[in-house]
Amino acid sequence: MTSVPEPINWKRNLYIAWLGCFLTGAAFSLIMPFLPLYVELLGVTDARELNIWSGAVFSITFLFSAIASPFWGALADRRGRKLMLLRSALGMAIVMALMGMAQNVWQFLVLRALLGLLGGFVPNANALIATQVPRNKSGWALGTLSTGAVSGALIGPLIGGLLADRYGLRLVFFITALVLFICFVTTLVYVEERFTPVLKKDMLSGRQVFASLKKPRLVLSLFVTTMIIQVATGSIAPILTLYVRELAGNIQNLAFVSGMIAAVPGVAALISAPRLGRLGDRIGPERILIAMLGLSIVLLIPMAFVQSPWQLGILRFLLGATDGALLPAVQTLLIYNCTNQVAGRIFSYNQSFRDVGNVSGPLIGAVVSASYGYRAVFCVTALVVLANVVYSWWSLQYGAARIRLPGE
Missing domain, CATH: 1.20.1250.20 (MFS general substrate transporter like domains)
Incomplete structure (x- = not known):
C-alpha cells in the first residue's frame, strides 16, 4: 500500500519566500543611495556624463530583466520554480560581489546588465506561492508576499547609506552579495516544491x-x-x-x-x-x-x-x-x-x-x-x-x- 505524501506546507513556503523577497529587495536598494557616487568613483567626473552614466546603469538592469524574464519563466515551467529562486539568488550574489571589484564604468554597466539577466526572484516567488496557495486565499497570500520586497526596498537605502558612509562604497556590494547568499541558503533548506520536470518537446510555445x-x-x-x-x-x-x-x-x-x-x-x-x-x-x-x-x-x-x-x-x-x-x-x-x-x-x-x-x-x-x-x-x-x-x-x-x- 503506497503512502500518500503529506501536503506541502504552503504557509511555511510563504513566510520563507517573504523573507527571500525582503532580502532581495533590501539587497537591490542597499546600493541605490550612492549609485551615482560609485559611477564617479569609477572615473566619470564630468557633470553631464555623470548624469548620463547614472541613468544608464540604473535603467539597464530593468531593460535586461524585461528581455530575460520570459526565458526564465519558460524554464521555471519546465524545471520548477524553486530552482529558479536558487538560480536567481546565487547568480545575483556573484554579480554583486563582482560589482564591488569593478575597475571602470564599462565593467559596472555590463555587470548591471548581467544583474538584470540573472534576476527574477520576486516573480518566481509569486508564481511558486500562487500555484500552491488555496485559490480563496490568493489575494491575502500575494498581498502579504508583496510586502516583503517593499519592506526590503524601504530599509535598504537607510542601511546602505549608513554602511557607505562608515565603510566605503565597495564594501556595501560585498555585504549585499552576502545578503543574497543568505537568501539562497534559506530557500535551498526551507522551501518545498514537488515538481515533475517537463520534457522540452512537451512544453507549450508562447503562442x-x-x-x-x-x-x-x-x-x-x-x-x-x-x-x-x-x-x-x-x-x-x-x-x-x-x-x-x-x-x-x-x-x-x-x-x-x-x-x-x-x-x-x-x-x-x-x-x-x-x-x-x-x-x-x-x-x-x-x-x-x-x-x-x-x-x-x-x-x-x-x-x-x-x-x-x-x-x-x-x-x-x-x-x-x-x-x-x-x-x-x-x-x-x-x-x-x-x-x-x-x-x-x-x-x-x-x-x-x-x-x-x-x-x-x-x-x-x-x-x-x-x-x-x-x-x-x-x-x-x-x-x-x-x-x-x-x-x-x-x-x-x-x-x-x-x-x-x-x-x-
Whole structure:
C-alpha cells in the first residue's frame, strides 16, 4: 500500500519566500543611495556624463530583466520554480560581489546588465506561492508576499547609506552579495516544491500558452495594467526632490524631507496590501483593482496643486495605500485565469511589462517636467492611469463580470 505524501506546507513556503523577497529587495536598494557616487568613483567626473552614466546603469538592469524574464519563466515551467529562486539568488550574489571589484564604468554597466539577466526572484516567488496557495486565499497570500520586497526596498537605502558612509562604497556590494547568499541558503533548506520536470518537446510555445488561456485579452490587459502602475510610480521619481525644493525652498534638510516623502508610500503599502488582499478574496480582486486605480487618479491630481511638502507627503501616503493593493490584485487575477502549467511564464511576462514600466516611467517624468514643469507630471500621470482604468474596466467586463473560484 503506497503512502500518500503529506501536503506541502504552503504557509511555511510563504513566510520563507517573504523573507527571500525582503532580502532581495533590501539587497537591490542597499546600493541605490550612492549609485551615482560609485559611477564617479569609477572615473566619470564630468557633470553631464555623470548624469548620463547614472541613468544608464540604473535603467539597464530593468531593460535586461524585461528581455530575460520570459526565458526564465519558460524554464521555471519546465524545471520548477524553486530552482529558479536558487538560480536567481546565487547568480545575483556573484554579480554583486563582482560589482564591488569593478575597475571602470564599462565593467559596472555590463555587470548591471548581467544583474538584470540573472534576476527574477520576486516573480518566481509569486508564481511558486500562487500555484500552491488555496485559490480563496490568493489575494491575502500575494498581498502579504508583496510586502516583503517593499519592506526590503524601504530599509535598504537607510542601511546602505549608513554602511557607505562608515565603510566605503565597495564594501556595501560585498555585504549585499552576502545578503543574497543568505537568501539562497534559506530557500535551498526551507522551501518545498514537488515538481515533475517537463520534457522540452512537451512544453507549450508562447503562442500555445496564450491559446491555452480562457481569456487571453483579459490577461494581456492585466500585463498592461502592471506596466501602467510602474509608469505612474516611476514618473514622479526623477522630479520628487526638485519638486519638494520648489515647495519648501532651499531648506537645510532637503534630502531628509525628500527621503521621507519618497518612503511614505512604501509604508502605506505595507499596511494596506494584506488587508486589501483579504478584502479582494471576499468581494473579488477585479473590484479592488478598478477601485484603487480610480482612487489613485483622485490622489494624483491634487499633488499638482499642493503648496507645502507635508501636503504632498499626506497625498503620497494615501497613494501608497492604493498602490499596495494594485499589483497583488493583478497577480491574483492572473492566477485565476491561467493553469499551473503555464503560471511561470505568465508571471514572467507580467514581470517584463513591469520592467518596461520601470524604464519608461522615469523617462516620461523627465521629459514632461523639462517641457511643462514639475506639476504637469502629476496631471499627465493621472491621464495615463485614467486611460488604463477605462481599458481595464472594459477588459474585465469583456472577460468576466465576476471571477469564479473552484467549487463556487
